[in-house]
Amino acid sequence: MFGGDEMDRSYLDDSTIAAIATPAGEGGIGIVRISGPKAVPILSRVFRDRRGQSRTSFESHRMYYGKIVSEQDEMIDEVLVVVMLAPHSYTGEDVAEIHCHGGSVVLQTVLELVLRTGARLAGPGEFTRRAFMNGKLDLAQAEAVIDVIRSKTRQALRLALGGLSGRLSSRIARIRDRLVRMLAHIEASIDFPEDDIGDVEAETVRQNLKSAIAEVSTMISEAARGKVYRDGVSVVIAGRPNVGKSSLFNAIVRERRAIVTDIPGTTRDVIEEYVNMAGVPVRLMDTAGLHETEDIVEREGVLRAKELLDRADVIVYVVDASSVSEEKDLNEDLEMFSILPKDRTVLVLNKIDKVNGRGTIGPYSQVAPGAVVKTSAVTGDGLDELEKAIIQVVTKGHLSAGEAIVTNVRHEDALRRCKSHLEDALQAIERNVPYDLVVIDVREGLSALGEITGDTVDDDIIDRIFSEFCVGK
Secondary structure, eight states: OOOBBBOOOOOSOOOEEEEESSSSSEEEEEEEEEEEETTHHHHOOOOOOOOTTTOOOOTTTTTEEEEEEEETTEEEEEEEEEEOOOOSSSSSOOEEEEEEEEHHHHHHHHHHHHHTTTTTEEEEEEEHHHHTTTTSOOOOOOOHHHHHHHOOHHHHHHHHHHTTTTTHHHHHHHHHHHHHHHHHHHHHHHOOOGGGHHHHHHHHHHHHHHHHHHHHHHHHHHHHHHHHHHHEEEEEEESSSSHHHHHHHHHTTTSOOOOOOSSSOOOOOOOOEEEEEETTEEEEOOOOOOOOSOOOHHHHHHHHHHHHHHHHHHEEEEETTTTTTOOHHHHHHHHHTTOOOOEEEEEEOOGGGGGGGGGOOOGGTTTSSSSSEETTTOTTTTHHHHHHHHHHHHTOOOOTTOOOOOOOOOHHHHHHHHHHHHHHHHHHHHOOOHHHHHHHHHHHHHHHHHHHHHHSHHHHHHHHHHTTTTOOO
């Protein structure tokens, strides 16, 4: 367990680690990264400069051209190398990087040579873990590293970079500092009864608690929006057969992914594609037409479509604007609308090109959701409005990647526990409970906040976080 500024560094050892830091496959450049006390000596043994000489020292943050040689002094690759001396490196240790040609064989050969020369293979996320343990990053910043790597849109990247730069950590630190000062004042009054907290000081404590609770509550309410950027949303296109679902799907993804014919039941399985909608990663799914069928394969497709409706973040229910008055079709649609969640559904009147753009929700007015859009997959009319309607449903009209907002489920859970403890402390004060008992709840709230930045966190949580990283990061 870590507490305050006294961070336990017992996990750190004096080993030197190495790994390939670039993705698998071929590329112009591949990097072997080394970190630890032997990083420079190892590089000295395997590297020869352009004059064929080995080097015992390297200037920090300067590139050197040369070659990597084996124990038999045979050339393995022509390379650029750079050394970043502690503490001015990513991990806070001496770091050496070997920039090779980006083939898997040459990278693996260089890595094996480095391992034979005195390094050990790094575990998943061990470079970033060392950066955390050496105080180069706090835990929230370390988790933002993987968010940067996994960002699917530019807005998601902006949000992740905000976390990496410490904006979220600073927001947490401001709340913690206020609570720590308040806690010190309360504990002083407990230790020195002659300085008992008076009415004015008690009111200040209450206001500080209320302010902290309000700030934490705001961060919790923002978490849902943050997770939209980080994790994306699922959008299911549903409706009766032959209303233009697959055509609409193709129009949104801007390629012919789904087969389109005039024959009902063409789509028999779920087809999906990832698209970027206003910076939000969207998993868009086209499904089989919802209707009764004797076809075994088609019936399985309909069953899968209905299962997806229960799990979707947004349901885009499509009807044919040119046939809304047909009684059989209308009854089937009305039956579906009776079970669809209105707050997660967008009604799309498709094929408005067949009715001169005048589609009307008339028969659906009593059951239609608040979001209704007219589209034509043929002309592209209404597609921008549909995208806006989907984002509106997901975000309830509030979305910005420019804020230092929570995107992580672990962070949200810690904030909820913090809020609960602070509310307990406030209620205790209102009931005139002795302050030595109030202090317990405030400390628990502080501990929950500290879990976000790593000031108070168990080793098993750290292990779980860094196990999600790739080797080499």
